Amino acid sequence: MKKFHLIALFALCVMCRQVALADWEKAVSLYKQGQYRPAITEFEQVVAEFPDHSDSWKFIGLAYYQLKDYAPCVSPLEKALALKQKEGKTDTDILQALGRAEIALLRYDRAAPRFETLTRLSAKDKSAAVNYYLLGVCYAQLNRAADSDVAFRQATKLDPNDGDTWYYLGTQQFRAGRFTEAITTLRSGVTAQPKNLEMLGLLAESLLRQAASLTDERKAQTLNEEAVQHATDLRALREDAASLELQGRAFLAAKKYTNAEMTLERAISASTKPTASLFFATGFAHAQSKAWPRAAEMLANADRLQPGDFNTLYYLGYVFENQRKYAQALDAYNRAFEASGRSNTDVKNSIDRVTPLARTP
Numbered sequence: 001m002k003k004f005h006l007i008a009l010f011a012l013c014v015m016c017r018q019v020a021l022a023d024w025e026k027a028v029s030l031y032k033q034g035q036y037r038p039a040i041t042e043f044e045q046v047v048a049e050f051p052d053h054s055d056s057w058k059f060i061g062l063a064y065y066q067l068k069d070y071a072p073c074v075s076p077l078e079k080a081l082a083l084k085q086k087e088g089k090t091d092t093d094i095l096q097a098l099g100r101a102e103i104a105l106l107r108y109d110r111a112a113p114r115f116e117t118l119t120r121l122s123a124k125d126k127s128a129a130v131n132y133y134l135l136g137v138c139y140a141q142l143n144r145a146a147d148s149d150v151a152f153r154q155a156t157k158l159d160p161n162d163g164d165t166w167y168y169l170g171t172q173q174f175r176a177g178r179f180t181e182a183i184t185t186l187r188s189g190v191t192a193q194p195k196n197l198e199m200l201g202l203l204a205e206s207l208l209r210q211a212a213s214l215t216d217e218r219k220a221q222t223l224n225e226e227a228v229q230h231a232t233d234l235r236a237l238r239e240d241a242a243s244l245e246l247q248g249r250a251f252l253a254a255k256k257y258t259n260a261e262m263t264l265e266r267a268i269s270a271s272t273k274p275t276a277s278l279f280f281a282t283g284f285a286h287a288q289s290k291a292w293p294r295a296a297e298m299l300a301n302a303d304r305l306q307p308g309d310f311n312t313l314y315y316l317g318y319v320f321e322n323q324r325k326y327a328q329a330l331d332a333y334n335r336a337f338e339a340s341g342r343s344n345t346d347v348k349n350s351i352d353r354v355t356p357l358a359r360t361p
Helices: 002-032 036-049 054-066 070-086 092-104 108-121 126-141 145-158 163-175 179-192 197-212 217-237 241-253 257-270 276-288 292-305 310-322 326-339 345-359
Strands: none
Touching (some): 002 036, 002 054, 036 054, 054 070, 054 092, 070 092, 092 108, 092 126, 126 145, 145 163, 163 179, 163 197, 179 197, 197 241, 217 241, 241 276, 276 310, 310 326, 326 345
16 A cells, blocks of 8 residues: 555656646747746746746746846846756856846846856857946946946957947046047947947047147147047938037037038027027137127027026127127126136226227217
8 A cells, every 4th residue: 555655656746747847848938939928927837836946937037037027037037046056057147137137227236246257257258248348337337437447448358349338438438537548449439330329429529628628739639620520420420409519519629610600500400409508609600700790699699598607708798899899798798707706817808998998989
C-alpha cells in the first residue's frame, strides 16, 4: 500500500510538471507574439506552482517592461536576478531591463549600480557602448560630473558613431561653461552624425559663447564664421523660428549685418511669440546698418517685453540720438543709467551730451 502511494505521488508530480510545462510554453508563445498581459497571466500560473522558476519571474518583469509599465516590472526582475544568482548565473538581460526601468522611474541612484555591473561584465566592444552611455546618464543626473565624463568618453571610444553620447557629453560641458571642451566634443558628434539637429544647434551656440569670451578678434571671428556654417546647416534641415534666430545671431556675431537683418526679421515673422532677446538682436542688427526707424521699433519692443534691461535702453538711446529725437534719447539714457546702478560712465557721458539738445525747442 505504501509503495502504491509513492507511485501515485510520483505520477502526480509528473502531471504537475507537464501542466506547468504546457503553461510555460503557452506563456512564451504569447510573449513572442507581443501579447504581454496574457503572457503575464500564464507565467504567474507557473510561478504559483513553482515559485523558484527564475525564467518565469524574468519574463513577467520583461513583459511589464515591454508594456512600459515600469513600476511593477522591477520586483519580478529583482526576484529573477536573485534566483539566478543562487544558481550561480548572471543574466545581463535582467540587469539591462532593471537599469532602464529605474531610469524611466527617475531612480538614477538605483539604476547606476546595474550599469556599473554591466560595464564590468560586458566585453569592451561596440555592443557595450550603450551600457557606458546609460551609466553616464545616471551619473550626470546624480551630479557626478567627473564620473559621467569618464563613462561618456568610454562610450564614444567603443562606438564613435553614436550621436546621443556625443550630444549628452557636449551638453554637460556646455552647461558647465566648458565651451572649448563642448566644441571639441560636438564637432566629433557632428562628424559622426552631420544631420543631427540638436547637435548642430548646440555646436553653433557653443561657438558663439566661446567667441564672445575671447579678446583676440581674429580667433573670435573664426569661431563666429564656423557658427554661421553650422547654423546654416541646421536651417537647411529645419527652418523654423529657433533655427532662424540662431542663424541670425551668428550672422550678427560675424558682422554680416545685412544677412543678420533679413534672417532675424524672418525669425520674428516665423515666431508666434517673439522674445525680448530676439527683438533686441534684430534692433541691434538694424542699428549697425543705420536703419534707424526699424531699429527703434525693434528695441522699443524689446523694452516693452523686458523693461529695465541695460543693453536695450542704451542702444535705444543711441538709436534715438541718431534720429535726432533727443528727448526720447535722454529718457532712454536716463533709464539705462539707473539700470546700471548709476555707475556707467559711458551712459553718463551720453546723458551729458544729449541733455542740452533735448532742451532745445
